[in-house]
Amino acid sequence: MHAYDRYLTALAGRGRVQFAVKARPEPQLLEALVRRGAGLDVASTNEIRAALAAECPPELLSHSNVFRHEREIAESFDLGVRVFCADSAAELTRLRRAAPGASVMLRLTCAPAGSELPRFGCHATEAVALAQLADEIGLHVAGLTWHVGTQQTDPAQWRTAIEQAAAVWSAIRRAGIDGLRVLNVGGGVPARYRRDVPTVETCTATILAAVDDHFGPAEVDVVVEPGRSLVAEAGITVARVKSVLERGGGVAVVLDAGIWNAGLVECLLSGVEYPVHALDHPANAPDRPVRLCGPTCDPLDELRVATPYRLPVALAPGDRVLIGSTGAYCASTTATDFCGYPPLPNHVLPARAMEVSR
Structure with missing residues (x-):
């Protein structure tokens, strides 16, 4: 409140x-x-x-x-x-x-x-x-x-x-x-x-x-x-890394949460860029630019941004990535079982202060 x-x-x-x-x-x-x-x-x-x-x-x-x-x-x-x-x-x-x-x-x-x-x-x-x-x-x-x-x-x-x-x-x-x-x-x-x-x-x-x-x-x-x-700003989405793909000098980080199953559609429709943070690595860890993709292998299932996200070089499958400011619209715009990936569960937690790195 x-x-x-x-x-x-x-x-x-x-x-x-x-x-x-x-x-x-x-x-x-x-x-x-x-x-x-x-x-x-x-x-x-x-x-x-x-x-x-x-x-x-x-x-x-x-x-x-x-x-x-x-x-x-x-x-x-x-x-x-x-x-x-x-x-x-x-x-x-x-x-x-x-x-x-x-x-x-x-x-x-x-x-x-x-x-x-x-x-x-x-x-x-x-x-x-x-x-x-x-x-x-x-x-x-x-x-x-x-x-x-x-x-x-x-x-x-x-x-x-x-x-x-x-x-x-x-x-x-x-x-x-x-x-x-x-x-x-x-x-x-x-x-x-x-x-x-x-x-x-x-x-x-x-x-x-x-x-x-x-x-x-x-x-x-x-x-x-x-x-x-x-x-x-009251909502967060916690995803896990499925794979880290290095191709042609670029890096794609594939998450188990994406456009369709986590309702992150606004980054396609309105230019919203969600803040992200690697939970299992220190804030000052060496990082590199990455593309963040959802799990469906669909060309639209990517968090589109003007300035590339940067995540730790040591990021590995199983690591957690926090996607911040997902409290608006995401829960009600998830696609149902697209590519067999069901919408992420939603949990309502007691109010508490949380500082999300941007």
Whole structure:
């Protein structure tokens, strides 16, 4: 809960935390966050059920996945969800039929620099028309939301997005639609992998200052929606070396944990570089550049990095390699029995401080 406490301290009572369940749908984690008062961002009916099993009050749930079938909306509504994101007229129409009277968070698009992956949303020029449509068909326009992109390393992107949101907010109110209150600034706060990144405190300070500058004394309910920045650094994966292959002047270290069976897919999709450390060798042992490969002999089963990993020259089969910052997404993105290698088991350990060499 250390990362959650950092958010609360940084927000200083001016906002609340809504954890993105998809980042780590671990029951014990959800229960702990709910006990501390966190809301939960859900993307499917299965995640809603997990949230309710963790005793999250339905009023603290928000459904942010705008790629929904009408049946999914109806199931979510029946389970108690009353807040849904939307970014199109088609989605608003589905909500009118399947979730009458629900609250809507209009999702704006961003074109952020400094992010590993962009996200979806409507253009600012469309937002007022969508707000008017929502109001006409009996939905409550509760506020605005967006996502500045995964692993956002430029805090100024939140300032740009908040400035845009303030203009949209004012235009919606000028159109005669009252009741906007929630400003959900989304996720994107980066976790620390191999490189230093802006801290939770830096990103949050930028967000709050931008809210002050562009919303002034207006009463705004600020919501932050972290995923990886809450859980990534709390997870580690311990692998064993299967073989060390020296070919053509290069060295490949084959581990029993890789892209598919350990869910390390983000190093393929978003440029995440997990920190690694050889547990059975001293930190100052002579080392050399290596390629780290998983067990499947698949060409994609490799931890891709811009700067090669360095591991001890004496590394041998059976040695342990710690892969750090694997607490986000890895447990839920493992492939099932690809090449006959089953997903690695997951264990939840008591909280304790652990310094991972980077």
